[in-house]
Amino acid sequence: MKKIGVLFGMENSFPGALVEHINARNVEGIQAEFVETSAVHLDKPAPYAVIVDRISHDIPFYRAYLKHAALNGTVIINNPFWWSADDKFFNYSLAEKLGVAVPPTVILPHKKHPEGTTERSMRNLEYPLNWDGVFEYVGEHGFMKPVDGGGWRDVYHIHNREEFFHAYDQSRDLCMLYQKAVDFNEYFRCYVVGQSKVHIMPYDPRRPHHERYIQNPPAYDPKLLARVEKDALALCRALGYDLNTVEFAVEDGIPYAIDFMNPAPDADLHSVGKANFEWIIREVADLAIAKAEHAPAAPTDLRWSTFLAGTSGAASKKTAAKKPAAKKKSAKPAEQAAADSVSSS
Template sequence: MKKIGILFGKERSFPEAFIERINSRGIAGIIAEPVVIDKVMQGEPSGYAVIIDRISQDVPFYRAYLKNAALCGTAVINNPFWWSADEKFFNNCLATKIEVPVPKTVILPSRELPTDTSEASFSNLSYPMDWPSIFSYVGFPAYMKPFAGGGWKSVYRLTGPEDFFEKHGETGQLVMLLQEEIVFEEYYRCYCIGGKYVRIMPYEPRNPFHLRYVADFSPSAERLREMEEIVLRINQYLGYDFNTVELAVRNGVPYAIDFCNPAPDADIHSVGAENFEWVVETVATFAIEKALAQVDGKDNLTWGEYIRRSSHQQTLR
């Protein structure tokens, strides 16, 4: 029997529907259930062929558990090693190398010294930084947000340098991104599952939260193909099996605004019934594919094109 587990926190609608969908198919030798952890021994298998991870970004214990499970052959979605290494600034840097349009973005050191550091820890950092060049490059208005994390936490819209310094003073030890504002005509949130299944959803982030998937625009067939290709390219390079990409269309050009969302919102009350049905069905299908292909004791993780190419170059040396 191959078990497919889902590891989750407070959410209920997606995990419960995901489990029910897999089990309702009645596939011999496949069963889905919530992950149960009563002990974690080094080098011991988890008992799951596949685990869908929805919560380890908030619970370090779970991330360590998943790395051990992956080492023993579990196909973890998403790859816990890459997820641990990734962050939004790297995503933007990578996008500039794979011809995906992104807003002009810089990373900033934290306003306050990190715990257990002193000014001597930053001998290599110029002070003050070259703020005129930074502000000229990004422009105003601009957005400032944490370089890691999500959920619209600690996100600021800034009107100029004075506003920047005031708001940056509120960010404590957070490492922030300063990013060009893209004034868009259309905006899309796009699920990508398994690096091959894409769902492009019109999305209006300026609406109240419960109305953000209610938008009065839709893509042309040509733009739909263009955005799907961008979404696939991003996720295949990063190696995410379950992710969302947010695209803002300015002057006909789709800009990737945010594409490091490896535990994306999949709640029926926010994404709506049609999108919810698609993501439940598609993730269930992909999880079954992964379970059928999984081999105990082997590496069953997805590794992105960026890592594969880097590894190949090392092998050639």
């Protein structure tokens, strides 16, 4: 019997519904359950073919457990090695390389020295910082948020320099980024599952949390929706995420990728609504069952270069297109395959 485990924290509706839905399928040889673990022994692999991870970003013990499980052949949704390395500023850098629109963004040095460091630890940092250059590039209307964060924690809406420095003073030892605000007309939050399925949800981040998913939305330009889907897939394929949400703010018809590091995205029935909830349950169940049925005999290659090669390969492919045909053969097969998977989206 192959087991699909769901690892979760305080959320209620999604984990139970996912387990019930998978088991109701009555797929021969597959059973879903909540993950249960004690102290993790080095010589004991996890008893799961697949684990759907909803909480390890907040619990280091769970993250270490998942890495151990992955090394011993368990398929983890999402890859815990890459998730540990990812951050929002890298996401934006990646998007720019892929040709996905992103607003001007900078990362800022820590306001307070990280624990265990002093001003001598920061001797490579320019002082005083060129704040005029920051505002010239980003502007005075933007958002300040942690490079590695989520759930709208420590996010500040900035309207002028005074608000910027007030927010910066509150950021403690967090590494923050500052990003130009998009004056959006439309906003979409997209579930992306299995790097192939996209569910576009009209969304308004200005509303109270439980009212953000728009019911009965207006009709949208099909070309706009097609670009949103294309860009969402390109980002998740390059990042290697099997489950993610990607958010786009649309200004003057251009969808700007705002947030796409959500590998444990909100899937609560009471916030996303019944239709969206049923879609995500069905698609994640399909994904988990498929991975359980075709679980590799040996651990999957989880090296970071597997994903990063996709970006450099895509850039190389664009450059190679301008050269004689014979030059194209210089790309390594693995890099070319990764480039094709990105460019085909």
